[in-house]
Amino acid sequence: MGGETVQFINGQFVKGTSGRTFDNLSPETGRLVSVVHEASRQDVDAAVKAARAAVDGPWGRMPLARRCELLHAVADEINARFDDFLEAEIADTGKPRSLASHLDIPRGAANFKIFADVVKNVPSEFFQFDTPDGAGALNYALRVPKGVVAVVCPWNLPLLLMTWKVGPALACGNAVVVKPSEETPSTATLLGEVMNKVGIPAGVYNVVHGFGPDSAGEFLTSHPGVNAITFTGETRTGEAIMKAAATGIRNISLELGGKNPAIVFADADLDAAIEGTLRSAFANCGQVCLGTERVYVQRPLFEAFVARLKAGAEALKIGPSSDPATTLGPLISQEHRAKVLSYYKKAMDEGATLVTGGGVPDMPGDLANGCWVQPTIWTGLPDEAAVVREEVFGPCCHIAPFDTEEEVVARANDTPYGLGCALWTRDLARAHRVAAAVNVGLTWVNSWFLRDLRTPFGGARQSGIGREGGVHSLEFYTELRNVCIKL
Ligand code: NAD
Ligand code: 6OD
Numbered sequence: 001m002g003g004e005t006v007q008f009i010n011g012q013f014v015k016g017t018s019g020r021t022f023d024n025l026s027p028e029t030g031r032l033v034s035v036v037h038e039a040s041r042q043d044v045d046a047a048v049k050a051a052r053a054a055v056d057g058p059w060g061r062m063p064l065a066r067r068c069e070l071l072h073a074v075a076d077e078i079n080a081r082f083d084d085f086l087e088a089e090i091a092d093t094g095k096p097r098s099l100a101s102h103l104d105i106p107r108g109a110a111n112f113k114i115f116a117d118v119v120k121n122v123p124s125e126f127f128q129f130d131t132p133d134g135a136g137a138l139n140y141a142l143r144v145p146k147g148v149v150a151v152v153c154p155w156n157l158p159l160l161l162m163t164w165k166v167g168p169a170l171a172c173g174n175a176v177v178v179k180p181s182e183e184t185p186s187t188a189t190l191l192g193e194v195m196n197k198v199g200i201p202a203g204v205y206n207v208v209h210g211f212g213p214d215s216a217g218e219f220l221t222s223h224p225g226v227n228a229i230t231f232t233g234e235t236r237t238g239e240a241i242m243k244a245a246a247t248g249i250r251n252i253s254l255e256l257g258g259k260n261p262a263i264v265f266a267d268a269d270l271d272a273a274i275e276g277t278l279r280s281a282f283a284n285c286g287q288v289c290l291g292t293e294r295v296y297v298q299r300p301l302f303e304a305f306v307a308r309l310k311a312g313a314e315a316l317k318i319g320p321s322s323d324p325a326t327t328l329g330p331l332i333s334q335e336h337r338a339k340v341l342s343y344y345k346k347a348m349d350e351g352a353t354l355v356t357g358g359g360v361p362d363m364p365g366d367l368a369n370g371c372w373v374q375p376t377i378w379t380g381l382p383d384e385a386a387v388v389r390e391e392v393f394g395p396c397c398h399i400a401p402f403d404t405e406e407e408v409v410a411r412a413n414d415t416p417y418g419l420g421c422a423l424w425t426r427d428l429a430r431a432h433r434v435a436a437a438v439n440v441g442l443t444w445v446n447s448w449f450l451r452d453l454r455t456p457f458g459g460a461r462q463s464g465i466g467r468e469g470g471v472h473s474l475e476f477y478t479e480l481r482n483v484c485i486k487l
Contacts, residue, residue, distance in 0.1 A: 003034050003035075004034060004035050004036075004037065005024060005034045005035070005036040005037065005185045005186060005189050005209065006037050006189070006209075007037065007039050007043055007047070007206075007207060007208050007209060008189055008192030008195075008205070008206060008207040009043065009046050009047045009050055009206050009207075009208070010046070010047070010050035010053075010202045010203045010206065011050075011192075011195075011196055011201075011202030011203065012202075013189075013192065014043075015037045016037050016038070016039045016040055016043040016208075016209075017040045017042050017043055018037070018038050018039060018040035018043070020037075020038040020040075021035045021036060021037050021038060022035075022036050022038060022182065022211075023035060023036070024036050024092065024182075024183070024184075024185060024186070025333070026091060026094060026370070027093060027094035027329070027330040027331065027332055027333060027370055027371045028094040028320050028321065028329070028330055028366075028367060028370045028371075029366040029367060029369055029370055030334075030366075030369035030370060031366070031369075033091045033092060033186070034185070034186065036182070036185050036209050037209060038209055038210040038211075038215065038216065039208035039209055039210050039215075039216040039219070040219075041219045043208055043216075044177070044208050044216055044219040044220050044223060045219075045223065045225075047177045047206035047207075047208050047220075048148055048177055048206075048220070048223050048225040048226060049225065050175075050202065050203035050206055051148040051175035051176065051177050051203055051204070051206055051225075052147070052148050052175070052203075052225055053203050054175040054201055054202065054203030054204045055145060055147050055148060055173070055174065055175045057201070057203075058201040059173065059175055059200075059201050059203070059204045060145070060173060062201075064119065064120065064173075065120070067116075067170070067171070067173065068116035068117070068119065068120050068171065070198060070199060070200055071112045071113070071115070071116040071167070071170060071171055072112070072113055072116055073198035073199070074109075074112045074191075074194055074195065074198055074200065075109040075110065075111075075112040075113045076109075076198075077194045077197055077198050078105070078108055078109040078112075078191075078194060079106075079109050081190075081193075081194065082101075082105055084190060085105045085108065085159060085187055085190060086100055086101055086105050088186035088187050088190050089104050089105065089158060089159055089184075089186070089187050090321045091186060092155075092158065092183065092184040092185070092186050092187070093155070093156075093158065093183075093184060093329070093332060094320075094321055094329045094330045094332075094370065094371070095284060095285070095321060095329045096321055096326045096327060096328070096329050097321050097322070097324065097326075098324065098326075098327075099283065099284060099329075100321075103157070103160065104157055104158070104159050104160050105159060107157075107159075107160040107163075107164075107451075108159035108160050108162075108163045108187070109163075110453070111160070111163035111164050111166075111167035111168075111453070112163060112167045112170075112171075114167065114453045114454070114470075115167040115168040115170075115171040115172075115473060116167075116171045118168070118171070118454070118470055118471060118473070118474065119168075119171040119172060119474065122471050122474060124140065124141040124142065124143055124480070125139075125140070125141045126138070126139065126140045126141075127139040127140075131486065131487075135486070135487045136487050137484055137485060137486045137487055138484070138485045138487065139482055139483065139484045139485075140482075140483055141480045141481065141482050141483075142480070142481045142482075142483060143172070143474065143478040143479070143480060143481075144173070144478060144479050144481055145172050145173035145174040145477070145478060145479075146172075146174055146227045146228040146251065146476075146477060146478065146479055147174060147175075147227035147228070148174065148175055148176075148177065148225055148226050148227050148228075149165075149169045149174045149175070149176050149177075149226070149227065149228045149229070149230060149477065150176075150177055150179070150220045150221055150223070150226045150228070150229045150230070151165045151166055151169065151176050151177070151178040151179070151230055152178075152179045152217055152220065152221065152229065152230070152231045152232070152233065152241065153165075153178065153179065153180050153181055153188070153232055153233070154181050154232050154233040154234075155181035155182075155183035155184040155332050156284060156287040156288060156289070156332070156393075157284070157288070158180060158181065158184035158186075158187050158188065159187040159188070159191075161232050161255075162178060162180060162187070162188055162191075163191075164468065165230045165232075165253075165468070166178060166191075166205065168468065168473035168474070168476075168477050169230070169477050170200075170204060170205070171477075172473075172474060172477040172478045173478075174227075174228075174477055175203060175204045175205070175206075176204070176205055176206065177206045177207075177208060177220055177226070178205070178206065178207045178208070179207075179208055179209075179210070179216050179217050179220050180207065180209065181233075182209070182210065182211050183332050183333055184332075185209050188207045189207055189209075191205065191207075192205065192207060208220060212237060212240070213240075218244070221241050221244040221245065222244045222247065224247075224248055226250060227250060227251070228250055228251040228252070228253075228476070228477070229241060229244070229245050229250055229251070229252050229253075230252070230253040230468075230476065231252065231253070231254050231255070232254075232255040232256075232289075233255075233256065234256065234257050235256040235257045235417075235462045235463070238254040238256045238464070238465075241254070242254065242465075251476065252465060252466070253458075253464075253465065253466040253468060253476045254464045254465045254466065255289070255457075255458060255459065255463075255464045255468070256289075256419075256459060256462060256463050256464045257289065257391045257393075257417060257419070257462070257463060258289050258290065258291075258391060258417045258418075258419030258420055258459060258463050259293055259294060259389065259390065259391050259415050259417045259419075260280075260290060260291060260292050260293065260294070260417075260419055260420040260421060260422070260440070261292070261294045261295070261296060261411075261412040261421050261422075261438075262276075262277055262280060262281075262292040262294070262295045262296070262397075262421070262422040262423075262424065262448075263296050263402075263408050263412060263421065263422070263423050263424065263425075263434065263438075264277070264295065264296065264297040264298065264301060264305060264424040264425075265298050265301075265405075265423075265424060265425040265427065265430065266298040266299070266300040266301045267425055267426045267427055268301065268424035268425050268426065268446075269424070269426060269446070270301065270304065270305065270308065272424065272446060273305070273424035274305070274308045274309060274312055275312075276422060276424065276446070276447060276448045277292060277295060277309060277397075277422070277424075277448075278309065278312040278313065278316075279448055279449070280292035280422055280448040280449070281293070281295070281309075281313075281375075281377075281395065281396070281397040282313065282316060282327075282328060282375050282395045283449075284329075285328055285329050285330065285331055285373075285394065285395050286340075286375075286392070286393065286394045286395035286396060287331065287332065287393055287394070288449070289419060289420075290419060290420040290442065290448070290449055291393075292397055292422060292448070293387070293391065293392055293396065293397050293398070294388055294397065294398055294400070294412075295309075295397050295398065295399040295400070296399075296400055296401075296402045296408045296411060296412065297399060297400070297401055297402070298401070298402055298403070298408075299401045299402065299403055302399075302401040305399065306355060306377070306379060306399055309355075309377060309399065310355050310356045310377060313356050313357065313375040313376075313377055314356055314375075316328045316375055318361050318363075318372060318374070318375075319367075320367060328375060328395065330370045330371040330372045330373075331371040331372070331373060331394060332371065333371055334371055336371065336393070336394075337371040337372075337373060339392075339393075339394075340373055340392055340393070340394035340396070341359075341360070341373065343386065343387050343390070343392045343394065343396070344357075344358050344359070344373070344376060344396070346386045346387060347376075347378050347381065347385065347386070347387045347398070350381060350385045350386065350387075351380065351381065351385075352378035352379070352380055352381050352385070352387070352398070353378060353379045353380035354376075354377075354378060355377035355378060355379055355399070356374075356375070356376065356377050357373075357374035357375050357376030357377065357395075357396070358374060358376050359373075359374050360372060360373055360374065361373075361374050373394060373395065374395075375395040375396070376394075376395065376396040376397075377396070377397055377398075377399060378396070378397075378398045378399070379398065379399050379400070381398055381400070383400070383411055383414060385398070388400075389415065391417070405430065405433070405434060408434075409434060409437045409438060412438050413437075413438060413439045415461075416461055416462045417459070417461060417462050417463045418439050418440045418441060418459055418460030418461035418462070418463045419440055419441060419442065419459040419460075419463035419464070420440055420441070420442040420443070420444070420459075421435075421438045421440045421442070421443045421444070422443075422444045422445075422447070422448045423435060423438075423443060423444070423445045423446070424445075424446060425445070425446070431445045431446075439460055439461065440459070440460055440463070441456070441457070441458045441459045441460050441463065441464070441467070442457065442458075442459075453469055453470065454469065454470035454471075455469050455470060456468075456469050456470070456472045457469040457472075458472075
C-alpha cells in the first residue's frame with residue numbers, strides 16, 4: 001500500500017496536470033492507502049475528447065456482437081483478477097471480506113455480462129400504417145448510443161455501483177468518463193487495466209479523480225462534450241448535478257438518498273424478519289442506500305421484535321476486514337463518522353430510549369484510529385425526530401409500534417424520499433395491497449436487497465429520477481430514433 005492512484009485517459013495511466021494530490025486513507029486504521037492525483041479541468045477535457053473520439057471511431061463502428069464479446073471478456077477478467085479487486089475495494093472501504101467477496105466484486109463483474117445480453121436480445125418497435133394513396137408506410141425505431149456519458153459515483157459500493165452504470169453504457173455503444181468517489185478511487189482505476197488487457201479501444205473507458213465542486217465532478221458534469229450524466233449519491237448533490245445538466249439540455253439519471261421503512265406485521269415470520277432487518281439496517285455498516293433506518297412493528301410483535309433485534313445487533317462482530325469472523329466494518333471516513341455520531345447524540349437529545357449501541361467501540365492498536373461506531377437501535381421517538389426523518393447512512397435504526405395497516409402506510413409515506421421498503425407478512429393479499437400503496441421505487445416482501453438485474457431500479461420523489469436495470473437502462477443509455485418509410 002501507499003502507492004499512487006492516477007487518471008486513466010485514452011487508454012493511458014497519467015498523473016494529470018493539476019499538480020494536486022490528496023490522501024486516500026484506510027477507514028480501518030487511518031493509514032495511507034494511496035496518494036491520489038487530482039484531475040484538472042484540462043484532464044477532464046482530455047478524457048471527454050478521448051471518449052468522443054472512441055464513439056465516433058472504433059467503438060462506434062464495432063459490430064454489436066463483438067462489443068458484447070468484449071464486455072463478457074471484461075467480466076471474465078475481473079473474475080480472473082478477483083483478489084486484486086477484492087484487496088483494492090477492502091483497502092478503500094474497510095468492509096468485511098465476506099461482504100466484498102460475495103457482493104461487490106461478483107456484482108461488479110456480472111454488471112458487464114447482464115447488459116451485454118440485454119442489448120443483444122431486446123427488439124425495437126415497428127409499425128405499419130395506411131396512407132391515403134393506399135401504398136402505406138412503415139416505421140421502425142433504431143436505438144443509437146447517447147454518446148459520451150459522465151458517470152459520477154459514491155463510495156459505499158464502489159465497483160458495484162460504478163459498473164451498474166458503465167456496463168449498460170458501454171453495451172449500448174457509448175463511451176464513459178467515470179468520476180469515482182474521492183474516498184474510493186482504486187477499483188475504478190484498476191478496471192482500466194482490465195479494459196486494456198481485453199482490448200477495449202482506447203477512450204471508451206476513462207477515469208478522472210477528484211472532488212465535487214470546483215474539481216473533477218463539476219468539471220465533468222458541466223463539460224459541454226458530455227451528452228448524458230448518470231449519478232448516484234446524495235440528494236443535495238443530485239440537485240447540483242441536475243442544475244449542471246440543464247445547461248445544454250443533457251439527460252440525467254439520478255439515484256439518490258433514502259429513508260427507507262421496514263414494516264413488520266404481526267403475522268410475519270419473526271425469524272425471517274429479524275434476519276432480514278439485521279441485514280437491512282447493519283450490512284455494510286448501514287451504508288446502503290436501500291438500508292432500513294425506520295422500522296415499524298405491529299404492536300403484538302413489538303416487544304419480541306425489539307428484544308430479538310437488540311440481541312442480533314449485539315452479536316455482530318465489529319472488527320477488521322482481515323478477520324473472517326467480522327460482520328461489521330468501519331464507516332467510510334472520520335468525517336462521515338462525525339456526522340453519524342452527531343445523529344446518535346441528536347437521538348438522545350430528542351428523548352430516544354437507547355436499546356443498544358450509541359457510541360464508539362474500543363478498538364485495539366492501530367484500529368483505534370479507524371472510523372468505528374456501534375450498531376445502534378432506538379425506540380420511543382416521535383415520527384418528527386431527526387433520526388426518523390433524515391438519512392443517517394450509518395448502522396442504526398429506530399423501531400416504532402403501529403396498530404393498523406392504514407396508519408403504517410401513511411407513516412411510511414410521510415417522507416420526502418421514496419427509495420426502498422421491506423414488508424414482512426405472511427398475508428399475501430396484504431403484501432400486494434401495501435406494496436402498491438407505499439410510495440417507493442423498490443419494495444421487497446419477506447426479503448431485502450434480493451436483486452434480479454432485469455428489473456427497474458430507482459427511487460421516487462427525492463430519491464431519484466429515472467430507472468436503471470434491464471431494458472430500463474437502455475431507455476437512458478440510448479436515443480430512440482424513428483425511421484418512417486413511405487412505400
Ligand atoms: P455524494 O453525493 O457526497 O458524492 C457522490 C459523488 O458525487 C462523489 O463522486 C462526489 O465527489 C461527487 N460530487 C459531489 N458534489 C458534486 C458536484 N457538485 N458536482 C459533481 N459531482 C459531485 O454521495 P456519497 O456520500 O458518496 O454517497 C452517499 C449517498 O449516496 C447517500 O445519500 C446514499 O443514500 C446515496 N446512494 C444512493 C444510491 C441509490 O441507488 N439511490 C446508491 C448508493 C448511495
Ligand atoms: O443492486 C444494485 O444494482 C444497486 N444499484 C444497488 C444500490 C445500492 C445502494 O447503496
